[in-house]
Amino acid sequence: MSNIMKKEGYPYAFNTDACATCEGRCCTGESGYIYVSKNEILAIAEVLKMDVNEFRVKYLFQKGYKYSIKERKYNDSFECVFYDRESNGCRIYNARPTQCKTFPFWDYYKTRVDELKKECPGIIDD
DSSP states (O other): OOOOOOOOSSSSSEEEEGGTTSSTTTTTTOOOOEEHHHHHHHHHHHTTOOOOOOOHHEEEEETTTTTOOOOEEEEEEETTTTTTTTEEETGGGGGOHHHTTTTTTOOOGGOHHHHHHHHTTEEEEO
């Protein structure tokens, strides 16, 4: 079974094996937004066995009309509150937002492959 992912329209491929050693670069780094939909909020709250309102207060903030997952400061960086440094993984992996599931195949990176390579060691020229 190949661990190389490709997506039509993207000038690169992605080796998922790199995730085991990269220390969550897609979950850490510059501050940003991790947007979640209503259905994603419900799913994450369920995984965490939390009331939805309690989940919103503890883990989300509103940006305009959208909700984003909070970050925490770590050294000179930021990381998603659900990133677990010990396991190099996501505490809500099975309910992670679409934005996380689709990385690194974001439209933003179609023309910024060199920038993406600095962030993600799994990027392969296609």
